[in-house]
Amino acid sequence: MRIFFSLFWIFAKIGLFTLGGGYAMLPLIEAEIVDKHHWIDKKEFLDLTAMAQAAPGILAVNMAIFIGYKLAGLPGAAVTTLGAALPSFGIILLIALFFHDFRQNETVARIFMGIRPAVVALIAVPVLRLSKTAGVTWKSAWFPLLCALAVWLGHVSPVYVVLVAGLGGWLFCRRKTP
Template sequence: MNYYVKLFLIFLKVGSFTIGGGYAMIPVIQREVVSNNKLIDSDEFLDIIAVSQSLPGAIAVNSAIFIGYKLAGLLGSIVTLLGIIIPSLVVIITVAVFYNEIKEQRAVQAFFQGVRPAIVALIAATAFKLASSIPKKYINLLLIISSFISISLFDIHPIIVIIACALIGLIFNREENSSELS
C-alpha cells in the first residue's frame, strides 16, 4: 500500500478514537505508530508529545502534523492532518444536524459513560509502557514524580514544567559528557 495512504488511514483511526481530549490519542498512536508499525520509537514519541504540548494549538493535531512531517515530509504532514480532522468534521456536522434527537438518546449517553473510564485506563497503561523506554536512573524518577506533583498538586502550567526539565536535562547531560571526556 502507498505510504501516504497508510499514514492517512492510521491517523483516520487515531482521529476517530480520540474521545475526551488530546491525551486520548496517545494509546492509539502508541499502538499503531510505535509498537505495530515501528515507524518511530518510544523516546521519539515522548519528544513529539513534549513539543506538541509546548506549541500553541491542539495536542492531537500538533502530534499528527509532527509525526507526518518526520516520516514523510510536508506532504506527510498534510496527510496526517487531514486524517485526524476528517472524523471530527463528519461526526460534528452530523451531530449538529441531529443534535436534539441525539441528545435525548439514553443509549448514546450510556455508551460514552462506559467509554470514559476505559480511556483513562488506556492512557495510564500507555504511560507505563512509554516510561519503560526511559533510562532507569534516580534523576529520571525524580523528574517524573516532581513534574507530576507540580502539575497535579500545585497547578503549575505544563509548559513551565517542560521548560524547567529541559534546563535540568541540559545541565545534567553536560556534566555527564564532560566527566566522560576527562
C-alpha cells in the same frame, strides 16, 4: 502514492475509533507506524512524541504532522493531518447538529459516565509505555509525580512547571558535560 493512502487511512482509522484524545491514540499510532510497518523505530517514536508534546496544538495532530513529514515530506504531513483531524471534525459537526436532541437524554449521560474510566485507562497505558521507553524508573518517577501534584493540589500553572523542569534539565546537562 501508496504511502499517502496508507498514511491517511492509518490516521483516519485511529482518529475515528479512539476515545480519549491524543494520549489514547499514541499506542495505536505506535502499533501501526513502529510495530506493523516498521517505518520508524521506538526511539524515534519517543523523540517525535516528545516534540509533539512540546509543540503547541493537539497531540494527535502534532504526531500526524511529524510522522507524515518524516515519512513523505510536506505532502505526507498534509495527508496525515487531514486523516487525523477529519474524523473528529465530522463527529463534532454531527454532534453540533443534533446536540439539542439528546442533550438531556439519560441514556446518553449514562453512556458517557461509563466511558470515563475506559478513557482514563486509554491515557494511562501510553504514559506507562512512554515512561518505560524514556528510561523512567521508580527512582526517577518522583519528579513527574511532584510536578503533577504541584499542578493538581498546589494549583501551580503548568507553564511554570514546564519552565522550571526545562531549566533544571538544562542545568543538569551542563553539569554532566565538560
